[in-house]
Amino acid sequence: MKxxxxxxxxxxxxxxxxxxxxxxxxxxxxxxxAEDLAISKxxxxxxxxxxxxxxxxxxxxxxxxxxxxFENKLQxxxxxxxxxxxxxxxxxxxxxxxxxxxxxxxGVDQLKVxxxxxxxxxxxxxxxxxLMSCLFKKGIEQGELKPMExxxxxxxxxxxLSSLDGCMKDKRFIPNINDFDxxxxxxxxxxxxxxxxxxxxxxxx
Amino acid sequence: MKxxxxxxxxxxxxxxxxxxxxxxxxxxxxxxxAEDLAISKxxxxxxxxxxxxxxxxxxxxxxxxxxxxFENKLQxxxxxxxxxxxxxxxxxxxxxxxxxxxxxxxGVDQLKVxxxxxxxxxxxxxxxxxLMSCLFKKGIEQGELKPMExxxxxxxxxxxLSSLDGCMKDKRFIPNINDFDxxxxxxxxxxxxxxxxxxxxxxxx
DNA sequence: TTTTTGACTTTTCAATCAAATGAGTCAGAA
DNA sequence: TTCTGACTCATTTGATTGAAAAGTCAAAAA
Numbered sequence: 001m002k003x004x005x006x007x008x009x010x011x012x013x014x015x016x017x018x019x020x021x022x023x024x025x026x027x028x029x030x031x032x033x034a035e036d037l038a039i040s041k042x043x044x045x046x047x048x049x050x051x052x053x054x055x056x057x058x059x060x061x062x063x064x065x066x067x068x069x070f071e072n073k074l075q076x077x078x079x080x081x082x083x084x085x086x087x088x089x090x091x092x093x094x095x096x097x098x099x100x101x102x103x104x105x106x107g108v109d110q111l112k113v114x115x116x117x118x119x120x121x122x123x124x125x126x127x128x129x130x131l132m133s134c135l136f137k138k139g140i141e142q143g144e145l146k147p148m149e150x151x152x153x154x155x156x157x158x159x160x161l162s163s164l165d166g167c168m169k170d171k172r173f174i175p176n177i178n179d180f181d182x183x184x185x186x187x188x189x190x191x192x193x194x195x196x197x198x199x200x201x202x203x204x205x
Numbered sequence: 206m207k208x209x210x211x212x213x214x215x216x217x218x219x220x221x222x223x224x225x226x227x228x229x230x231x232x233x234x235x236x237x238x239a240e241d242l243a244i245s246k247x248x249x250x251x252x253x254x255x256x257x258x259x260x261x262x263x264x265x266x267x268x269x270x271x272x273x274x275f276e277n278k279l280q281x282x283x284x285x286x287x288x289x290x291x292x293x294x295x296x297x298x299x300x301x302x303x304x305x306x307x308x309x310x311x312g313v314d315q316l317k318v319x320x321x322x323x324x325x326x327x328x329x330x331x332x333x334x335x336l337m338s339c340l341f342k343k344g345i346e347q348g349e350l351k352p353m354e355x356x357x358x359x360x361x362x363x364x365x366l367s368s369l370d371g372c373m374k375d376k377r378f379i380p381n382i383n384d385f386d387x388x389x390x391x392x393x394x395x396x397x398x399x400x401x402x403x404x405x406x407x408x409x410x
Numbered sequence: 411t412t413t414t415t416g417a418c419t420t421t422t423c424a425a426t427c428a429a430a431t432g433a434g435t436c437a438g439a440a
Numbered sequence: 441t442t443c444t445g446a447c448t449c450a451t452t453t454g455a456t457t458g459a460a461a462a463g464t465c466a467a468a469a470a
């Protein structure tokens with residue numbers, strides 16, 4: 001595939017993301033995506049092996065966007081607390097932006113989409129853990145936090161946060177953008193509370 | 206209904222619980238429950254208004270059992286940490302014992318079962334919050350914890366724990382008793398970490 | 411040679427309906 | 441008061457099918 005091909009592929013991804021995040025994955029057809037781009041449906045198959053392949057690429061794209069934003073915010077964070085809260089902020093915006101697409105909020109069978117996809121999620125998780133671990137390590141070095149197992153702690157916190165994400169999917173009704181805030185506010189609260197126990201300002205060995 | 210009637214009702218509840226927790230609510234028929242007890246199906250309707258009524262009573266029964274056990278454990282707890290961990294322990298046993306019945310793990314439509322049922326859950330939640338608040342209050346009085354908003358903190362912690370419960374329901378496969386432990390171990394870890402921030406041993410105003 | 415498409419086949423899904431199963435009623439027996 | 445046989449009604453299940461979507465391919469267009 002030539003360079004122009006990659007541009008086209010990118011256009012397709014964007015069109016797909018628009019539809020997916022607006023109407024959900026299962027409710028958008030390849031024909032619709034093709035029509036949006038004023039091309040024929042078979043063309044899509046030239047750039048992607050099948051619908052699941054397209055979905056997988058979409059997932060990769062928005063996950064990378066998420067990680068990038070988080071990493072950026074993190075760099076401009078002056079404290080561990082600010083860094084942690086930026087994770088919630090980025091998640092909040094991400095969920096609002098991608099709405100239904102908020103991957104798997106829709107009834108998509110993870111495994112069918114691609115064995116690959118679980119890997120993508122796995123990588124994203126690892127990356128997030130690694131970023132948080134770094135944040136903690138720096139916090140410890142600078143005396144903001146007590147010494148502790150940064151990796152283990154990061155995993156735990158990330159698991160708690162994503163289990164709180166899970167609550168959103170319970171909601172029967174169609175997710176309302178405004179309702180998201182309640183969930184993420186709660187996540188902020190939890191983070192602050194957890195952080196409390198990690199801080200060293202009151203800590204004597 | 207005479208006193209013997211209540212005994213019989215209790216028998217029915219027990220039979221129902223056996224079936225429900227083994228096969229799930231939607232997979233057990235009233236006929237089966239009646240057969241287990243060697244009575245006729247219409248007899249069930251003498252003691253309960255309908256299947257949903259039966260389900261609601263079952264729910265009440267096991268929720269009360271849960272609260273009782275928690276309250277007992279709590280009384281013999283010597284520290285806030287022991288008290289909190291006893292909550293997880295009781296939950297762990299409860300889930301193992303009632304397996305599929307682990308309320309709503311089965312595909313039961315909450316509202317249909319009875320508007321009443323949501324109230325029952327609401328009451329249980331309130332009660333749990335109240336018990337935990339008490340525990341915290343005592344902990345503060347005895348200098349084990351820093352002063353804080355006990356109610357607010359309890360709500361937050363209970364929400365975190367139950368969102369972690371929620372993860373179990375994601376699991377596609379039939380819940381394996383042994384797998385439960387991983388989930389509850391994680392809950393213990395989280396509790397310990399949260400508790401860290403609440404403790405006063407290192408706290409100066 | 412790369413990219414695109416019209417015309418095609420195959421798969422998947424939702425609507426329909428009949429049969430079966432389970433929920434729930436009731437008159438009357440114990 | 442407690443219980444049941446014989447019933448009705450409602451819901452679920454499975455088979456059928458028609459339509460829509462996914463996916464293929466040979467050949468045209470760039």
